[in-house]
Amino acid sequence: MATARRSAPVLAAVWAVGLALAGCGSSSGEQAGASGSAGTFTVCTDSPYAPFEFERDGKTVGFDMSLGQEIAHDMGRSLQVAQADFHTLVSGDALDTGRCDAAISGMTITAQRRRDVDFSQPYFNDQIALLTAKDSGITGFGSVGRATVGVQRASSGEQYAKDRKLAVKEFEDVGQMFQALRSGEVEAVSGNISTLSWEAKNHPDLRLAQTVDTNENLGVAVKKGNTEVLGAVNRTLDRVTRDGTVDRLKAEWMGL
Known part of the structure; x- marks a missing residue:
């Protein structure tokens, strides 16, 4: 989205918001995490933002939470989730x-955000994609023609469509955007592959017509200077990339 994750309005609450699992990490004066008390690795997240994080059966689940479980496991700790703005x-x-x-x-990961937090190596490339009905005849951005493309306001999907001079209809959140596609109000929607693939996975009458790499890479953030946790996170990211865990999680949560 407009830096992929929510400088645009948050994803519509298509999933019921469950409990926020409170948690406290190590004190700010410590290198938090690997030396955290009670053997926990506390992850802050802001849900719902399916398929990365959302509530199911009273638990926060999703691609990011599964990744957090892998990191906690490698650290020999249990995962604790805390909701945060x-x-x-x-x-x-x-x-x-x-x-x-x-x-x-x-x-x-952006240069501006790097001034305030340290980022891990990228764990997901959130490409721009075009989602349409299977029978629309649209094969990609170049074949949209005069059809109307739904976009989330202030998102990178909107900017990409506008840069190509496409006719767009703006929506406040992706829930409204997807509903417009299913009702025929728009012929296609432009947005990040993570959310569009989730919609395609749950609606077999839709298909991804095209994906475009715009170098929007997602990362895990840690406190500036916290090399201990950053190193642990990067070691797990190396492992899950090497052993195929990331591919399994993409298939499970995104249908990719």
């Missing part, structure tokens, strides 16, 4: 105060 994650406030050891919340 997204702006406190990108600003580093939730990390600086010791509320959590890391933030995993569909966060795009």
Whole structure:
């Protein structure tokens, strides 16, 4: 989205919001996480943002939470999830105060955000995609013609469509955008592959017509200077990339 994760309005609450699991990491004066008390690895997130994080049966689940489980496992700790406003994650406030050891919340790595937090190596490339009905005849952005493309306001999907001079209809959130596609109000929608593939997975009458790499890479954020947790996170990301775990999670949560 407009830096992929929520400088645009948050994803519509298509999933019922369950409990926010409170958690406290190590104090802000410590290198949090690997030395955290009670053997926990506390992750802050802002849900719902399916398929990365959302509530199911009273638990926060999704691609990011599965990734957090892998990191916690490799650290020999149990995962604890704490809900936090997204702006406190990108600003580093939730990390600086010791509320959590890391933030995993569909966060795009940007130069501006790097001033406030340290990012892991990228764990997901959130490409721009075009979603349409299977029988629409649209094969990609170049074949949209005069059809109307739905976009989330202030998102990178909107900018990409506008840069190509396509006719767009703006929506406040992706839930409204997807509903417009299913009702025929728009012929296609432009947005990030993560959310569009989730919609395609749950609606077999839709298909991804095209994906375009715009270099929107997601990362895990840690407190500035916290090399201990950053190293642990990157070691797990190396492993899950090497052993195929990331591919399995993409298939499970996104249908990719």
